[in-house]
Amino acid sequence: MPEKLIDGHNLTYWNSIDCNLDICPLQASFWDYRPSLALNCLLIALFGLSLLSHIGQGIKYKTWGFLISMFFGCIAEIVGYGGRVWAYSQPFEMNAFLMQICCLTIAPAFLCAGIYLCLSRIVMVFGAETSRIPPKAYTYIFVTCDFISLCLQGAGGGIASTLSQDNKDPANGNNIMLAGLGFQVFTLVLFICLCAEYAYRVKTSTQEFDATHAKLRASRKFRAFLIALSLSTILILIRSIYRVIEMAQGWSGALIKNQTLFFVLEGIMVILAVLVLNVFHPGFCFREAYAKRLQAEKDTDSVS
Numbered sequence: 001m002p003e004k005l006i007d008g009h010n011l012t013y014w015n016s017i018d019c020n021l022d023i024c025p026l027q028a029s030f031w032d033y034r035p036s037l038a039l040n041c042l043l044i045a046l047f048g049l050s051l052l053s054h055i056g057q058g059i060k061y062k063t064w065g066f067l068i069s070m071f072f073g074c075i076a077e078i079v080g081y082g083g084r085v086w087a088y089s090q091p092f093e094m095n096a097f098l099m100q101i102c103c104l105t106i107a108p109a110f111l112c113a114g115i116y117l118c119l120s121r122i123v124m125v126f127g128a129e130t131s132r133i134p135p136k137a138y139t140y141i142f143v144t145c146d147f148i149s150l151c152l153q154g155a156g157g158g159i160a161s162t163l164s165q166d167n168k169d170p171a172n173g174n175n176i177m178l179a180g181l182g183f184q185v186f187t188l189v190l191f192i193c194l195c196a197e198y199a200y201r202v203k204t205s206t207q208e209f210d211a212t213h214a215k216l217r218a219s220r221k222f223r224a225f226l227i228a229l230s231l232s233t234i235l236i237l238i239r240s241i242y243r244v245i246e247m248a249q250g251w252s253g254a255l256i257k258n259q260t261l262f263f264v265l266e267g268i269m270v271i272l273a274v275l276v277l278n279v280f281h282p283g284f285c286f287r288e289a290y291a292k293r294l295q296a297e298k299d300t301d302s303v304s
Contacts, residue, residue: 019092020090020092021091024092026091028092029091029092030087030091030092030094030097030251031087031091031097031256031257031259032257033091033257033259034087034088034091035084035085035087035088035091035259036088036259036263037085037088039263039267040081040084040085040088041081041085043077043081043267043271044078044081044082044085046271046275047074047077047078047081047271047274048074048078050070050074050271050274050275050278051070051071051074051075051078053278054067054070054071054074054277054278054281055067055071057278057281057283057284058070058071058283060283061281061282061283061284061286061287062283063281063282063283065114065117066114066117066118066282066283069110069111069113069114069117070110070111070114070274070277072110073107073108073109073110073111073114073274074107074274076103076104076106076107076110077103077104077107077270077271077274079099079103080099080100080101080102080103080104080107081100081104081267082099082100083095083096083097083098083099083100083103084096084100086099087100094164094165098157098160098161098164101157101160101251102154102157102158102160102161104266105153105157105177105181105243105247106150106153106154106157107270108184108236108239108240108270108273109146109149109150109153109180109184110150111232111236111270111273111274112142112146112149112184112187112188112236113142113143113146113147114277115191115229115232115233115236115277116138116139116142116143116146116191117139117143118229118282119135119138119139119142119191119194119195119198120135120136120138120139121135121282121286122198122226123135123138123198124210124213125210125213125216125217125222125286126202126209126210126213126217127209127210129207130198130201130202130205130207130209131198131201132197132198132201138194142187142190142191145183145187145190146184146187148180148183149180149181149183149184149187150180151180152176152177152179152180152183153176153177153180153181153184154180155176155180156173156174156175156176156177156178156179156180157173157177158173159172159173159176160172160173160174160176160177161173170251171250174247174250174251177247178244178247178248181240181243181244181247182244184240185237185240185241185244188233188236188237188240189237191233192233192234192237195230195233216286221280221284221285222285222286224280224285225280225282225285225286227280228276228277228279228280229277229280231272231273231276232272232273232274232276232277233273235269235270235272235273235276236269236270236273238265238269239265239266239269239270239273242255242261242265242266242269243266
């Protein structure tokens with residue numbers, strides 16, 4: 001069981017029943033600080049508003065896969081920051097700490113799934129022949145990788161929580177979470193590399209692109225969406241690298257006790273990634289393409 005030496009006394013992290021703010025120093029808590037009530041409530045509000053916006057946009061544009069990804073991602077963020085709000089009044093409460101570390105660790109995996117879904121749509125706008133692999137293969141490859149990452153992080157979080165509740169060292173669970181985060185970083189880097197390679201192929205291509213979506217390709221909203229998607233991906237990558245380093249240090253490392261770095265590299269990175277995709281929602285940017293696809297499906301159904 002992890003321990004700290006404070007004022008000559010050994011204090012365990014898991015003494016939430018015995019400790020409170022009146023009798024124990026914050027250094028005996030899981031955090032070494034008191035989580036900010038204002039900042040955590042602000043992030044809950046922002047993720048809540050973003051969630052409502054994604055629900056409305058998803059229903060309006062019928063972007064169901066993207067909506068599901070954003071829905072679960074935002075819900076996990078809200079629950080995670082709820083744990084930090086709980087910890088403001090009870091920083092020695094183990095369940096509050098476990099709630100935030102598990103939910104905030106896995107939440108971006110759902111957001112990544114939504115980002116990965118967009119690449120195949122982008123390829124279809126230019127034409128399937130411009131890609132080395134079939135457009136749907138991008139979705140299968142990256143969503144599968146994301147699912148593996150999510151499973152590792154979820155399993156690690158569950159094991160760490162169980163070990164902690166049994167007053168045992170959560171290192172084994174933490175290491176599994178670390179493996180999931182590392183795989184998430186690998187997947188994001190691979191995604192960025194393939195996107196860059198595809199962008200280069202499009203830029204240097206001498207063949208004619210799919211004429212069906214010529215107007216969409218020339219539009220400002222499409223170009224803005226490409227920039228927004230790139231920005232969201234980079235923001236989540238920065239956050240994921242930070243969490244890998246944090247997890248590598250363990251639950252008693254220096255990074256996990258730094259509230260400022262947490263809000264900058266976790267909170268701000270993720271909320272910006274989500275809000276950018278609210279403003280430049282794929283349903284709005286691909287509205288013309290979605291309309292044509294739905295019409296084609298109706299025509300096929302009527303013929304059959």
